[in-house]
Amino acid sequence: MSVAHYENFPVATVLLPRALRPAVVAIYRFARSADDLADEGDAPASERLAALRRYERAIDAIGEHLPPDEPPFPELAQAIARHQLPLAPFRDLLSAFRQDVTTTRYADFAQLQDYCRRSANPIGRLLLHLYDAHTPAQVAWSDAICTALQLVNFWQDVAADWQRGRVYLPQEDLAHFRVAESDIASGRLGPEWRALMEFEVTRARRLLESGRPLTRALGWRQGLELAGVLAGGHRILDGIAATGGDVFRRRPQIGAFGWIAVARDALFPPLRHVRPSAAP
Known part of the structure; x- marks a missing residue:
């Protein structure tokens, strides 16, 4: 994957159709940044959980066509809208990242x-x-x-x-x-x-x-x-x-x-x- 956490299994390669690459990159940037919040910071668990809740609210906002301005959400919102991606998988990911904290x-x-x-x-x-x-x-x-x-x-x-x-x-x-x-x-x-x-x-x-x-x-x-x-x-x-x-x-x-x-x-x-x- 084209972000560092997924170095074992790159996916955004030349084999991926060009039209899909921005969406794939947006998905993995979302996953990486959320994983960072749960996994790699020195912040207390309460702060990491609060940060993940902000991500959940951002996904809800995307579903209401009101995506936040800060990365990685504008690109993610574009990918979701363009490809009609379901929101449930993103919520499942955030559920797992919360579990990593607890x-x-x-x-x-x-x-x-x-x-x-x-x-x-x-x-x-x-x-x-x-x-x-x-x-x-x-x-x-x-x-x-x-x-x-x-x-x-x-x-x-x-x-x-x-x-x-x-x-x-x-x-x-x-x-x-x-x-x-x-x-x-x-x-x-x-x-x-x-x-x-x-x-x-x-x-x-x-x-x-x-x-x-x-x-x-x-x-x-x-x-x-x-x-x-x-x-x-x-x-x-x-x-x-x-x-x-x-x-x-x-x-x-x-x-x-x-x-x-x-x-x-x-x-x-x-x-x-x-x-x-x-x-x-």
């Missing part, structure tokens, strides 16, 4: 999925509206991919999130694999941690692949770009797996040579990416 643990995967439904899936749904491709099947595939990409981001950022006081790994998974939060704090790479991360990597891979039919349901440009997003997700998961789940000493990411591999895998997906996985 919630630091997730009891089980169902709770984490509910968070992803609001923090990640709305982006995919908005893109589908831009592509005029939002049948129930297409939405389901998009939701699977977006949730998977959110999981990829969680797994690569375990150490950074710990520093923010957050643990996105479900508590039930930690208990099942006998991993304590003190293991995260110390960066301990015991067999329990490696087994946990193998499980979580497999879970994310399966979700990514369950959405792959969407690459064939879109136009060739959007489909190829989405295939690149899938390849990027797998590339980061490969990096996590290659280190036995060591996300503490070096954050897994896609380097310069990695992007060459991503382009290759977008055109020719490896069998290990497309073959159905056994249940973890």
Whole structure:
């Protein structure tokens, strides 16, 4: 994406139709700026929640054709009006960002999925509206991919999130694999941690692949770009797996040579990416 928070999965590339690029950039600038309010400031929680409420009022104002003058809302309002975008996905995003301020643990995967439904899936749904491709099947595939990409981001950022006081790994998974939060704090790479991360990597891979039919349901440009997003997700998961789940000493990411591999895998997906996985 063309803003820094989304460096793993760029979307506003040459493959995106020129007419859609301003809308995509406006959506991601909104998401980034709101995420900054929730995630990266030193302000007290009450101030961050108040700032997010101002964003909610701005979305309401856009719905009433009275967009605020300050960025990122004028460009966002133009995109919403031009492409008849629904407002619900923006409200869902803000709901997730509020949750980031107030919630630091997730009891089980169902709770984490509910968070992803609001923090990640709305982006995919908005893109589908831009592509005029939002049948129930297409939405389901998009939701699977977006949730998977959110999981990829969680797994690569375990150490950074710990520093923010957050643990996105479900508590039930930690208990099942006998991993304590003190293991995260110390960066301990015991067999329990490696087994946990193998499980979580497999879970994310399966979700990514369950959405792959969407690459064939879109136009060739959007489909190829989405295939690149899938390849990027797998590339980061490969990096996590290659280190036995060591996300503490070096954050897994896609380097310069990695992007060459991503382009290759977008055109020719490896069998290990497309073959159905056994249940973890």
